[in-house]
Amino acid sequence: xxxxxxxxxxxxxxxxxxxxxxxxxxxxxxxxxxxxxxxxxxxxxxxxxxxxxxxxxxxxxxxxxxxxxxxxxxxxxxxxxxxxxxxxxxxxxxxxxxxxxxxxxxxxxxx
Amino acid sequence: xxxxxxxxxxxxxxxxxxxxxxxxxxxxxxxxxxxxxxxxxxxxxxxxxxxxxxxxxxxxxxxxxxxxxxxxxxxxxxxxxxxxxxxxxxxxxxxxxxxxxxxxxxxxxxxxxx
Numbered sequence: 001x002x003x004x005x006x007x008x009x010x011x012x013x014x015x016x017x018x019x020x021x022x023x024x025x026x027x028x029x030x031x032x033x034x035x036x037x038x039x040x041x042x043x044x045x046x047x048x049x050x051x052x053x054x055x056x057x058x059x060x061x062x063x064x065x066x067x068x069x070x071x072x073x074x075x076x077x078x079x080x081x082x083x084x085x086x087x088x089x090x091x092x093x094x095x096x097x098x099x100x101x102x103x104x105x106x107x108x109x110x111x
Numbered sequence: 112x113x114x115x116x117x118x119x120x121x122x123x124x125x126x127x128x129x130x131x132x133x134x135x136x137x138x139x140x141x142x143x144x145x146x147x148x149x150x151x152x153x154x155x156x157x158x159x160x161x162x163x164x165x166x167x168x169x170x171x172x173x174x175x176x177x178x179x180x181x182x183x184x185x186x187x188x189x190x191x192x193x194x195x196x197x198x199x200x201x202x203x204x205x206x207x208x209x210x211x212x213x214x215x216x217x218x219x220x221x222x223x224x225x
Contacts, residue, residue: 008151032212043115043201043216044154088153092212098169099212103153 003027006089006102015111019076023089023102026070030091030100033065035074038086038104047087048074079109114138115217117202123223130189132220134202136182142205143185144169144214145177147198154201160185192224 006023013019021035031052036044048063050056050072056063062075072091076083089102114137124130134143144159146169156169158177166177174196176188189196202217 006153034213036216041219043218046213046215049213090154090214097212098156098159099214101154103151 001026002103003100004089004091004102007105008103010106010108012108012110013079015079015081015109017079017109019079019083019107019109021074021076021087021089021105021107023072023091024070025072025091025100027091027093027100028067028070029093031094032092032097033063033072034090034099035061035063036088036090036101038088040085044088076107079107081109081111083107084109115202115204115215117200117217117220119220120218121221123225124192125225126193127191130192130222130224132187132200132202132222134185134187134217136185136202136204138204138206138215139182140204140206140215141182142207142212143179144203144205145175145185145187146201146203147171147196148201148219149198157187157200192222194224196222197224198222 004025034049035047037047038044053067060077064073086104086106088104090099118133145157146154155171160166160179200220203214205214
């Protein structure tokens with residue numbers, strides 16, 4: 001079993017929809033949770049990060065962490081075709097810990 | 112891809128040949144990483160460096176070696192390339208100033224081993 005599980009998709013939605021992207025994990029030591037966005041043939045770019053449990057909002061994006069369920073989510077409101085990309089979750093423990101990545105979910109937003 | 116370049120961006124080589132990929136950063140970040148990205152596996156850490164001449168293995172280090180003689184350059188070498196090393200290779204950097212391991216990625220190198 002992988003430490004971090006993520007549905008590969010693709011997830012297809014119409015423009016304007018609310019998108020929910022999710023990851024589950026097994027390591028209870030994880031404290032830092034990140035979401036990266038990767039456009040086709042580009043490197044991943046950091047979108048959001050959260051520490052421990054709770055929510056964090058940045059514009060149309062909301063990151064949510066539920067440590068009791070070992071479940072993290074990224075919500076995208078009013079999705080746009082430019083949001084079409086692969087979204088990778090990543091997480092690590094405290095101190096200097098290596099990042100563990102999910103395999104990524106491919107999102108397609110149609111006009 | 113702020114301040115991170117990778118070269119070459121594309122390479123086709125033959126089985127058994129040595130290959131060196133270069134990562135160059137202008138951010139003066141202490142930590143540098145090499146990942147490979149494959150369908151169904153996501154990003155997997157090959158090697159990383161925590162300072163000049165200080166390197167350590169990641170989860171998929173077999174068949175790869177690295178060197179870091181300057182803060183800005185991190186080289187990944189495939190001593191004798193195999194078809195299983197066909198992949199997209201990403202370099203990343205971090206500095207821990209934010210208190211967590213926020214990593215910034217380069218544009219990637221697409222390597223094909225025939």
